[in-house]
Amino acid sequence: MELDKYQRRYHKFSVNITESSKLALRIYFLVRKFYNITRDNISRRDVFRLAISNYQQWFQETLVFWIQTFRTECMTRIEKALEIDKDVVLVTSRCKFSNSSVDVLACFAKITEEWKAIDFHDPDSSLMGVTKITDLICDGARLYVQKIQNILERNCYYDDEEKTFNVTDRLCITLNNIEHVRQYLNELPQLLEWETVVSRISSTHENDRIGTQAHSTLARLLSTTNKEIIMKSSLLLTQITEKMKVDMAAYMDIFTRKRPEKASSVDKLIGYMSVNLKTLHDKMMTPTYYRMIEHLWPTMVTLLDQKMLSGERPEYYYQMKQHVKALISYFVRGGLLERQVNNPVFEALKTRLDYNTMSTEDLxxxxxxxxxxxxxxxxxxxxxxxxxxxxxxxxxxxxxxxxxxxxxxxxxxxxxxxxxxxxxxxxxxxxxxxxxxxxxxxxxxxxxxxxxxxxxxxxxxxxxxxxxxxxxxxxxxxxxxxxxxxxxxxxxxxxxxxxxxxxxxxxxxxxxxxxxxxxxxxxxxxxxxxxxxxxxxxxxxxxxxxxxxxxxxxxxxxxxxxxxxxxxxxxxxxxxxxx
CATH class of the missing domain: 2.60.40.150 (C2 domain)
Known part of the structure; x- marks a missing residue:
């Protein structure tokens, strides 16, 4: 009771709450251990006479401060992980993550493990705890992604300021960190046993609708965070594409303006793309790689539409069609799906080419x-x-x-x-x-x-x-x-x-x-x-x-x-x- 008063009094001071919560959690585990030992050594009838059997109710108010402490320590650890992030941890032969993402996920795992160890039996308290922990892990993931975005922007996406911009291993690793953390979120329903918690709350209140609403709230937290992270990741991919766009435009000049009649004039552009897509394919996580391909294709098509000359004779546009076929073939081999090829931007370019290859009578x-x-x-x-x-x-x-x-x-x-x-x-x-x-x-x-x-x-x-x-x-x-x-x-x-x-x-x-x-x-x-x-x-x-x-x-x-x-x-x- 005195500890509860202390925490209510100093709830605005994170240091006080953190220390008192750690102390309260140690006391909680000691009390539970004492209860378990006592329960195992007396008869079942005497167990119900023990006042200590309701020990979890003593910590009902303290539970909120435990979760507050989890949040404070989680956010602090994320900040520190990014500050000291220097090394690269090899996860597989193809994908690499830096220490920061590994450390952040270790922090998330510790929180879920501690929550399981607390094992609150009261369904309402259990649902409250699972909801708040899901929320704090989602907030932690968002904070980490935002910090990664700031680092990339501050370092100009690791551009070495050479004449040609190329995707580097370091850039891929940084983007992998985002996907690594995002994928962990999908494990939360199993790690925090959502189904069990929701089932208990429905049974306690004898109302399935309450359980459905609870599950919907949890799913919405996860879905919103997933969408935000994917959106930020897509924004970063767009910025990388914009950097590549300068070199793509230079190589595109060769087959749209300088030597359009030569079938091999598109090879320079394909060569530049091959160097970068190989790095992306070998070093980047698969979901991020395919999102990158999706960003590159419409950019390529838009750029081609801008670079292509107007008012030329049909023969010029027949040759452009051949160059476009070569680019489509290359991107499809790289993993682009047919439905992704035929996006509105490409359909507009295709229509323009079709009209320009028509005779005047057909026009x-x-x-x-x-x-x-x-x-x-x-x-x-x-x-x-x-x-x-x-x-x-x-x-x-x-x-x-x-x-x-x-x-x-x-x-x-x-x-x-x-x-x-x-x-x-x-x-x-x-x-x-x-x-x-x-x-x-x-x-x-x-x-x-x-x-x-x-x-x-x-x-x-x-x-x-x-x-x-x-x-x-x-x-x-x-x-x-x-x-x-x-x-x-x-x-x-x-x-x-x-x-x-x-x-x-x-x-x-x-x-x-x-x-x-x-x-x-x-x-x-x-x-x-x-x-x-x-x-x-x-x-x-x-x-x-x-x-x-x-x-x-x-x-x-x-x-x-x-x-x-x-x-x-x-x-x-x-x-x-x-x-």
Whole structure:
């Protein structure tokens, strides 16, 4: 009782608590030894008469201070272990740890052993003790990892400041220390007998839910610490990757800029990576090694995307694909999994390479195919066109495409009057496939937003095979006629040739169903096939002509001058526009 009073009085002074707790723990073990000797030498009936049989209750309050002492000594030992850490302890022929991690784990082991020796029978006290010890070991592991991180940053990741940064044994050992300590945490449920403690608490309170909550709390402590340590380890690996990045970039210049046509020009980069990955593979713990590989690959891909030239001819990008294949093969041999290869960064690079190796005609098809995919509900409403379309098979493998423009509905007003003088231009695209087919247009309907055209058009002598080509489209562009200056672009719709139904020779386009298609205004988004067309316009006349023609559709979007209809307001509501 007097010892309890002393500890309550000096609980803020760690030295006092440590010394008194050690004394109390020695007394506890002596009392237990006396009780065990007495119990073994008297009858079972007399054991229950002994007041000393409840000796653990005498130390109920002191238990908290024992655990506090464990924490104080643990944190102090971690600090000292890192201060005197000079030697390397060989654990296996492949992995090395320094003395600090071995000492820290010895400290953790001593705490768990002492707790087992205390062997408190009261389920509530036992659960409290296991929870606090799990927490203090997790805190100790976090402290150790933070100190390791500080040491690495202070020593510049053991960079010897030579021209080339190489991963050293010492760096691997330091990273191994982190993984060594982290893996110990996974042994705590067995070492501290979580299942037994949880089972006792459930039985005592006759409530399985209490046991489940207790186990969940313990698991959460461990899981949170594991995630934090892995995150810090990943941060360190990222910093190491950044140091390697400088040399990777220099070697990458050889095959992206200096000698891209030479298949062996990638060998210098692979040679540099081989030196470092061998050190990592031989000296680093397996989980850390694979995390390092995971960090290196996206960095390599991002760097390649930055170094790769733009606007080159397709042959250049075919060669880049070969270099990328060589790098993939190397990393897979090094342990990278296929799902790790195909990450979002790599998919973006692969898409860029695929587009750049396309012919200009294929790029145009991809561009129109992408726009046709977007012909759903527009983000901003510019009205509809009512259309009918069909095709008839002719002789010699050709077809004739028929399009009837019936009317426009709720088109945007682009004149100062709030009205427009709309007309529609119909054309087949891409022009490389339909260069022989001239665009056609409706008449101009003056001063209206709901023009009635009722005009049919036909495009004969279209090869039958074109129907099945993705990206082959009929483009209907709506303009507002101006007597002075250029006509204003109102919007456009695209009809995929593959979506046009077939009719018989005896039928006309009037037999087809009416289709209402919403007008869109395309954006000049510099990505995908459009970006490649922009990049190659300096040497590709077809790309240059396409961009010059497309410019009027992309850059001159005059705002509507009419009062928005209810349908327009509805679309604005959907997109969050409160104007």
């Amino acid at each position: 145009l098809l991809a561009y129109y195919d992408n726009i046709a995919d977007d012909m759903g509900t527009p983000l901003e409403y510019f009205g509809h066109l009512a259309l009918k379309f069909a095709y008839i098979e002719e002789t010699r493998g050709n077809i004739t495409i028929y399009v009837k423009v019936i009317r426009g509905c709720d088109l945007p007003g682009l004149d100062v009057t709030g009205l427009s003088d709309p007309y529609v231009i119909l054309s087949l695209h891409p022009s490389t496939m339909f260069g022989h087919v001239k665009p056609q247009r409706t008449r101009i309907v003056e001063q209206t937003l709901n023009p009635v055209f009722n005009t049919s058009f036909q495009f004969p002598n279209v090869p039958r095979d074109y129907i099945d080509i993705q990206g082959a489209v009929v483009l209907l562009s709506v303009f507002d006629y101006d007597k002075i200056g250029n006509d204003d672009f109102a919007g456009e719709v695209l009809i995929r040739l593959s979506s046009i139904p077939k009719i018989s020779m005896s039928q006309t386009v009037d037999s087809a169903s009416v289709v209402m298609m919403a007008l869109q205004r395309p954006s000049a988004s510099l990505e995908g096939p459009f970006q490649v067309l922009v990049e190659r316009k300096s040497w590709d006349k077809t790309a240059k002509t396409f961009l010059a023609d497309r410019k009027r559709y992309l850059e001159h979007h005059r705002p509507r001058t009419d009062r928005p209809s209810k349908l327009t307001n509805f679309f604005s509501f959907l997109t969050g526009d409160k104007t």
